[in-house]
Amino acid sequence: MKNLDRLLVSGSTANAVTDLVIPALLLRAPETTWSELVHIYVPHAPTVAFSGRDLRSPGIAAATEIARAAGFETVVRSPGGRMVAYDSGAVVIDHLDRTTGIRHAGSATFAANAESHVKVLRGLGDIDARVGEVDGEYCPGEYSVNVAGTVKVIGSAQRVTATGSLFSTVVQVVISDRVRAVITDVSEALGYDLRQSSVAGLADYGPALTAGQVAAAFEADYRSRLDLTDGKLPAEVVAHASTVTPGVKPFHVDDWTRANPVPGV
Incomplete structure (x- = not known):
């Protein structure tokens, strides 16, 4: 197998749906010039990212209306888990790996990340960052990252296909009132238990922190730890993802990605 690039890509496309479509398209591409790609960005638009599991809730229609009324884009993301809401106070990390398969799915990957x-x-x-689920958190998971065992600040979800894996992470840095409210209201509509005091951001513990600073810290970590080279998203993939009309x-x-693969890729 020829040597393929291992890339770090920074920055949002400035469109909530496009940012979520891009990793799904990259994961489905039959061939790529890279073996591993990590895309780290600060979202521009308020977003409620549902999962396939959320769609099975009888409250999904009400949850969607609540999110849209609050000014949030509503998307069913590719990875699993449950609903997560965020805006420009968050950092999103999409880690794509073409060298992994179904054997890499599960707890070991979540634990290491x-x-x-x-x-x-x-x-x-x-x-005081720790690994572990806190009582009453949204999108509960054994490998959530919390502060002091009381509030959730990072959650991750995974998608594995025949062509590789996508490990997606949301880091809550500055939780706005609208994000707190929509997590609460959408969780209630979906029938999920939620302890409101478990919703917090890193800035609640380090007031000087910004999403940009946290994104830079994660970029430095991934660049060093995985020996990544700075690069860009494939232009044809970004252009194709930008044609989406929600x-x-x-x-x-x-x-959408199953029905609309990138032409020529």
Whole structure:
């Protein structure tokens, strides 16, 4: 097998749906010039990213209406888990790996990523970052990252296909009132238990922190730890993802990417 690039890509496309479609398209591409690609960005638009599991809730229509009324784009993301909401106070990390397969899915991958993320947070200052689910958190997971065992600040979800894996992470840095409210209201509509005090951002513990600073810290970690080279997203993939026109219902990333592969890729 020829040597392929291992890339770090920084920055949002400035469109919430496009940012979520791009990793799904990259994961489905039959051939690429890279073996591993990590895309780290600060989202521009408020987004509620549902999962396939959320769609099975009888409250999904109400949850969608609530999110849209609050000014959030509604998308069904490619990875699993449950609903997550964020805006420009967050950092999103999409880690694509063409060398992994179904054998890499599961707890070992989640555990390794969570431990790495904890080290980054501890390096940002006096933040008591830990791995583990906290009582009543949204999108609950054994390998969530919390602060002091009381609030969730990082959650991850995975998607594995025949062509590789996508490990997606949301880091909550500055939680705005609208994000807190939509997580609460959408969780209630979906019938999920939520302890409102478990919703927090890193800036609640390090007030000087910004999403940009946290994104830079994660970029440095991934660049060093995985020996990545700075690069750009494939222009043809970005252009194709930008043709999406979301409707009233939550835009389903996997449905669209299956029906609309990148021409010539």
